Amino acid sequence: MTSDFGTELEGQVAIITGASSGIGEATAQSLASRGASVVLAARREGELKELASKIEDEDGDALVVPTDVTDDEDIDNLVETTTDEYGRIDILVNNAGLMPLTHIAEAERETLQKTIDVNLTGLITLTHAVIPTMLEQESGHIVNLSSVVGRFLMPNGSHYNASKAGVKMFSDSLRLDVAEGGIRVATIEPGSVATELPESIADEEIKAQIEDLNESLTPLQPDDIARTITFVVTQPEHMDINEVLVRPIDQVQP
Numbered sequence: 235m236t237s238d239f240g241t242e243l244e245g246q247v248a249i250i251t252g253a254s255s256g257i258g259e260a261t262a263q264s265l266a267s268r269g270a271s272v273v274l275a276a277r278r279e280g281e282l283k284e285l286a287s288k289i290e291d292e293d294g295d296a297l298v299v300p301t302d303v304t305d306d307e308d309i310d311n312l313v314e315t316t317t318d319e320y321g322r323i324d325i326l327v328n329n330a331g332l333m334p335l336t337h338i339a340e341a342e343r344e345t346l347q348k349t350i351d352v353n354l355t356g357l358i359t360l361t362h363a364v365i366p367t368m369l370e371q372e373s374g375h376i377v378n379l380s381s382v383v384g385r386f387l388m389p390n391g392s393h394y395n396a397s398k399a400g401v402k403m404f405s406d407s408l409r410l411d412v413a414e415g416g417i418r419v420a421t422i423e424p425g426s427v428a429t430e431l432p433e434s435i436a437d438e439e440i441k442a443q444i445e446d447l448n449e450s451l452t453p454l455q456p457d458d459i460a461r462t463i464t465f466v467v468t469q470p471e472h473m474d475i476n477e478v479l480v481r482p483i484d485q486v487q488p
Contacts, residue, residue, distance in 0.1 A: 244269035252330035256429035266294035303356030353397035425481030
């Protein structure tokens with residue numbers, strides 16, 4: 235890995251899920267600015283194409299692969315398209331997620347299942363799909379987006395809390411299995427971030443509570459988390475940053 239700023243990721247290939255907005259979009263731009271070829275994965279193809287154009291306008295390299303992380307065929311296509319195009323996968327940023335907060339007694343079963351499917355099962359399935367390529371390379375970096383609520387609980391989010399705690403446990407366990415293969419694993423646990431995530435909350439009262447929380451402090455911006463992820467993946471190969479909890483300075487509660 236070169237130490238020259240702006241070229242640390244030259245020759246590397248990064249898949250970013252949830253790349254159509256927020257943290258995923260900012261991370262794709264940040265990694266591309268450091269020399270990585272970025273594979274943009276999300277359901278909204280139009281937004282992905284716009285992002286790819288922005289990256290290419292800055293002399294970056296981007297590949298759009300529309301992907302629903304709950305669809306096994308989409309996951310397989312994402313990995314196959316990436317390896318066909320570039321022949322390798324160096325970084326996987328599992329960022330796709332949703333936060334449909336609701337009291338458990340009011341929750342639809344479909345909501346509970348979808349939360350687990352997107353936030354945890356999709357993340358595990360995509361990781362499973364890229365690991366063989368990374369093992370063959372004897373190198374790779376898995377970055378999983380969890381949340382502050384994977385550690386510190388909040389009400390009306392038992393299913394969401396569980397999904398994010400599961401990401402943390404999966405990451406820690408995965409590290410035991412793949413470290414000898416040269417693969418690093420990091421968990422990023424953001425606090426309040428100004429993204430589209432609250433839009434998945436159908437309960438208007440709970441949504442208003444989250445909006446009030448964000449207005450009561452200075453939330454992190456997607457670029458803040460993107461810088462954190464970029465810092466993690468640009469460290470020397472012998473260095474594995476396992477976990478980063480990052481919150482606004484004035485967020486003293488989850």
